Amino acid sequence: MSPTTKILTANHRKNHSPKLTSSSSKMKKITKTKSSKLQFFVRMMWNCNTLVIRASREKTVESLLEQISSKTRIPIQHQRLIYEGKQLTLEQSLCECGIENDANLQLVGRLRSIACPKVWKATQYIVSLILRLCRGELVIGASRIIDDHLTYYINDSEYFSVFMFMEIPSLLVALYMSRYANACVADSVIKDFVRICLDLKDKKLQGVYLEVSLEFCELLRRARCKYDDPLYVFCRDSFSSLLTLVGRVNFQNPKGEVMLRGVFDCVHEIADELLRFLDLSMNCPTGEGFSFNFVLDFVKFSGHLRMGLAEQQATSDEFLNCTIGYEEEPLIAGVVDQLHIVFIKLLSKMDECLQVMEDCLVNKKHGKGDGAVINNGWSHYIIILKVLYHISKLYSGAKEMFWEVLLRQKSMLSHMIVRYSKNTDDHRWVLENRSVTDFECRRHLAMMMFPDLNDESLGYEMLIDRSQLLAESFEYISQANSTSLEGGLFMEFRNEEGTGPGVVREWLVLVCQEIFNPEHALFVACPNDRRRFFPNAASKVNPLHLKYFSFSGRMIALALKNKVHVGIVFDRVFFKQLAGNYIITLEDIRNADPIMYSSCKQILEMDADYIDSDALGLTFSIEVEELGHRKVIELCSGGESIVVNSKNREKYVDLLIQNRFVKSISEQVSHFAEGFADIISGSRLEFFQFLDLEDLDWMLHGSENAISVEDWKAHTKYRGYKKNDCQISWFWKIVGRMSAEQRKVLLFFWTSVKHLPVKGFHGLDSCLFICKSSEPNNHLPSSHTCFYELCFPPYSSMAIMQDRLGIITQEHVGFSFGAP
Missing domain, CATH: 1.20.1050 (Glutathione S-transferase Yfyf (Class Pi); Chain A, domain 2)
Known part of the structure; x- marks a missing residue:
């Protein structure tokens, strides 16, 4: 095919319907005339094909030529639109040109570029050579020759238009599908050409050749190349890679619509393959043969498609919540429904x-x-x-x-x-x-947001005096950099031999209990649930209180990281703020301050006339005591002079709650959160957002159920003893008679675990062991908490065993590794 100048004529659409004369028919004709859409029937003289072109009257001549270019492959710079003998200018709208529906237009296309005769000559040579190969001729070095000609001009802006007009992609696919040995030439040339496109440094140029990549995919698909065809897989993968490299593709122009349709065809095809492999995954016991490539391809192409649909909605928001329809866009008609x-x-x-x-x-x-x-x-x-x-x-x-x-x-x-x-x-x-x-x-x-311990040599060593537990722990943890705390904790109590994970568990429990001890004024316990805490607004009595809150955040994070249940839980007002939610409602404060909750509820439910009478004497201000002095705090600007009435009482209650549970403790919450964030590798907000309050309760406190002796017994094994030995029988009888608190003390002495996981003993990372020791009968039991081992000699009577167990279940003994 040689480059020539061609004339394209748009003929009137012949109407074989009888002429309408009724008023309703005239109305239809008027409606049609005033329609914002025009339709052209463009006949391409060189192949007798007819194109149907639809465009709104508001479209410019330039945008219409772009639409035609996407169909004819004729570059816009080589097209001229003629109406009634006059050439239309690019800036005019079709309405300004006076064009009516089914108007007789002429499209003049100049297909030869005077500026680049070498490009035409090169492409003509390629076409000639490919046709020879398709006829089965053997040409030595054909792949190299075609590659040289294709890649030499690839950076020339004129090259793409000529390359597509000469239908080189179609010829290469035809050669690939031929029965001759030359098919391998096409395989090599297509792959080399696509690789060069992927390696281009110019993203704009890559965007141009994105169309070539799509063209290869569609041609191979029409040639019935299936998913297992290596060349087709390569081209489709390359198409996806180019889409990613180009970035945000403009799907709103006519070529973009073609691209969007092409992306959907890939999604549709991959989805069909994915459905077949999902069937395979159900029917095959091991899922053998399930290809992860299908999943990756589905992820990539569906992402591009969603972005394209968002673009079509003229918004950058990828996540739409509406039904989309494009009945007026024939290129992507049905994509959304499909x-x-x-x-x-x-x-x-x-x-x-x-x-x-x-x-x-x-x-x-x-x-x-x-x-x-x-x-x-x-x-x-x-x-x-x-x-x-x-x-x-x-x-x-x-x-x-x-x-x-x-x-x-x-x-x-x-x-x-x-x-x-x-x-x-x-x-x-x-x-x-x-x-x-x-x-x-x-x-x-x-x-998963806690960092993995990749190097066990990394760790932080501490030597703590029990009598100075909180103060010395504060010094160690506050001064440590966050990196050192990512490793393991190595610590021991002064003048004690115990060390290892069991000692760390005990230390975490004891320190956390001290942190939340009301005597230190850091946290306030809820009146109706003394296990539940939130920051104390009056904590500033301690000049170091904010540093202690940072320390507290680190300690709680370390307890969670080491899966140690410390026996405390957070109140909802505290938990919500750690999760980034600073809107505290009346129901949220029910446990934190029952009196305030009841008072606020009464104000909201009180008779409107009564509250409007100012019988309560309330204004948008409160009086608080701070460091021994009382002062007035306004809940809003000028609040002291604003009287609470039936119209503003809801706002008053909201401001009262926000002041009490957000504003007054914001610094404490912030420092606690910073300390917590030092230990985790991800976002502190996301950590708490992944959880419900009840989840955190179970992670921090553990099971609220009483310790089950049967469950305990079922998860205990014996070393040196047998299950039927009298000492083992005595032991479980004694444990069965213990109080709930004594069992907790015994369990803590045995394992450094005072509060079991939600799943009970099954939730521990190991079973428990009772071991026979060689000590005399007068010796107390001992334990190796790291290995969950309780050791005692074969006591001669149940009375002696009960006496010895009674000693270690006294809290001051059982919570100490100083027991003999």
């Missing part, structure tokens, strides 16, 4: 997969089936669900459908996150609806 169908099919399939997964795990638990539940496909389910979550935001009602499925499959979603998650970044989307996860899952996500 994507919705893809979403529903995949979500339904994931529902099936999760149910099969649950059945497999249940069968294994009950010893049914072959027990093979390690399925390679399961680890990819969570990634697919994340993509579906983002797609659900594009459609009205889709999010509700998505969360309904996950709520039904809550246990399996939680199981997958705990088992397969590598970092919290992949699971931030679940924060939108934490109800689809269970406690173990939420705890796992939060605990």
Whole structure:
């Protein structure tokens, strides 16, 4: 094909319908005439094909030529639009040109660029050579020759237009699909050309050649190259890579619409393959053959598609919540509806997969089936669900459908996150609806934010005097840099031989109990639940109080990191602020200050006439005592002169609560949060946002149930003793008669664990051991808390054993490693 000048003529659309004469018909004609849309039927003279061009009257001639260029491949600079013998200027709108619907237009296309004859000559030579190869001729060094010609002019802006007009991509694909040995030439040339496009330094130029990459994908797909075809896979991967390299593709112009349609075709195709492999993951016990490549491709292309749909909505917000329609855009007509169908099919399939997964795990638990539940496909389910979550935001009602499925499959979603998650970044989307996860899952996500101990040699050593427990611990922890605390803690109590994890557990429990001791005025205990605390607004009586709050944050984080239950919990007003929520409601303060809660509730429920009479004598100010002095604090500007009435009482209550539980303790909360953040590697806000208040209660306090002797006995093994020995029988009888507090003391002496995990003894990282010692009968029991070992000699009677156990279950003995 030689470059020539061609004339394209747009003929009137012939109307074979009878002429309408009724008033309604005239009205229809008027409506049609005033329509904002025009339609052209453009006949391409060189191949007798007809193009249908639709455009609004407000479009400029330039934008119309861009639309035509995307269809004809003729560069806009080589096109001229003629109407009634006059050339239309680029800046005019079609309305300003006086163009009516079905107008007779002429499109003049000049296809030869005078400025670059070498480009034309090079492309003509390439076409000629490819045609020879398609006929089966053998040409020595054909790949190198074509590569040289293709790459020499790749940085020339004219090259792309000529390259596409001469249909070189189509010729190369035809050669690849040929039966001759020359097919390998096309494979090599296409890959080399695409690689060069990927390596281009100019992003704008890469954006131009993005169309070539898409062209190769579509041509190979039309040639029925399947997903297992290496060249097709390469081209599609390259298309995705170019999309990423180019960055934010402009999907709003005509070429962008073609690109968007091309991206969707990839999504649709990958989704079909993904559905087949999800079936395979259910039917194959091990998920063998499940390809992670499908998942990665689905993630990449669906991301590009969502960005494109957001662009079409003329917004940069990727997450839309509306039904989208593009009936007036023929290039992407149906994309949105089809994507919705893809979403529903995949979500339904994931529902099936999760149910099969649950059945497999249940069968294994009950010893049914072959027990093979390690399925390679399961680890990819969570990634697919994340993509579906983002797609659900594009459609009205889709999010509700998505969360309904996950709520039904809550246990399996939680199981997958705990088992397969590598970092919290992949699971931030679940924060939108934490109800689809269970406690173990939420705890796992939060605990992943603590840094891993990669080098056990890194650590922090401490020598603490029990009599100066809080003061010396404060000095050590406050002065330590955060990096040193990322490692292990190595500490011992002065004049004691004990060391190791058991001593660290004991130290964490004892220090945290001291921190929250009301005598130190750092925290206030809730009147109706003395385990629950929030910062004390009057803590400033201690000049170092803010440093102590930073220290407290570090200590609580260290306790959580080491999975030590310290027996205290936070009140809701404290927890919400740590999670970044500073709006404290009346219901939030119910436990923190029952009196204030009751008073505020009475004010809100009081008869309007009574409160308007100023019988309460309230203004937007309060009187507080600070360091022995009383002072007035205004809740708002000029608050002392604003009387509380029935219209402003809600605002008064809100300001009162905010002042008491936010403003007055903001510094304390901030310093605690800073200390906590020193220990974790991620965001302190996200740590608490992953959790519910009850979750943190269980992580800090542990089980609230009384210690079960039967559970204790079931998780205890024996060394030196046998289960049926009289000493073991005596031991469990004595423990069974102990009070709840004595059992806690014994457990703490034995393991340095005073509060069991939520799962009881099953939640400990090891079973417990009772070991026979060779000491005389008059010796007290001893323990190795690091290994959960309790040692005692074979006492000669139950009375002697009860006496010895009675001594170590006294709190001042059982909570000390100084026992003999």
